[in-house]
Amino acid sequence: MATTRTQPLVLVVEDYSDAREMYAAYLQFSGFEVAEATNGLEALEKAQSMAPDIILMDLALPTMDGWEATRRLKADERTAHIPIVALTGHALPGHSEGARQAGCDAFVTKPCLPDVLVAEIKRLLEPKSRGGDDTGRAARTSTKRS
Structure with a gap:
């Protein structure tokens, strides 16, 4: 018997x-269910077994980095539809384009305000709830102050 989630995972x-714990706590507080992974290989396994609604992917990971994990997730028909938000501490101009080319749907520079991250997640999930398509709407979000 399959379990039905009431909140996005x-x-x-x-x-x-x-x-990871800070993101998880804030996302749970904001009404999301949360699963956690510590490297790209674990992310692949959990994405395939749990079918999350969205993935927050740090790009600098051990075992398998977030770049490779994203490419593999987007190449797999079981997980290709899952939006992926790249999380990185590197705000270099080429990083956002590289993340988009790897398959990320959005790019958020760390550190970021939790509200900014939740807003980006909701933006990416909104078309799914309406049955729409959000292809090509990659975003780069930064909370750096001038």
């Missing part, structure tokens, strides 16, 4: 435990 892929 977010897979948080982050090797730094403090950041």
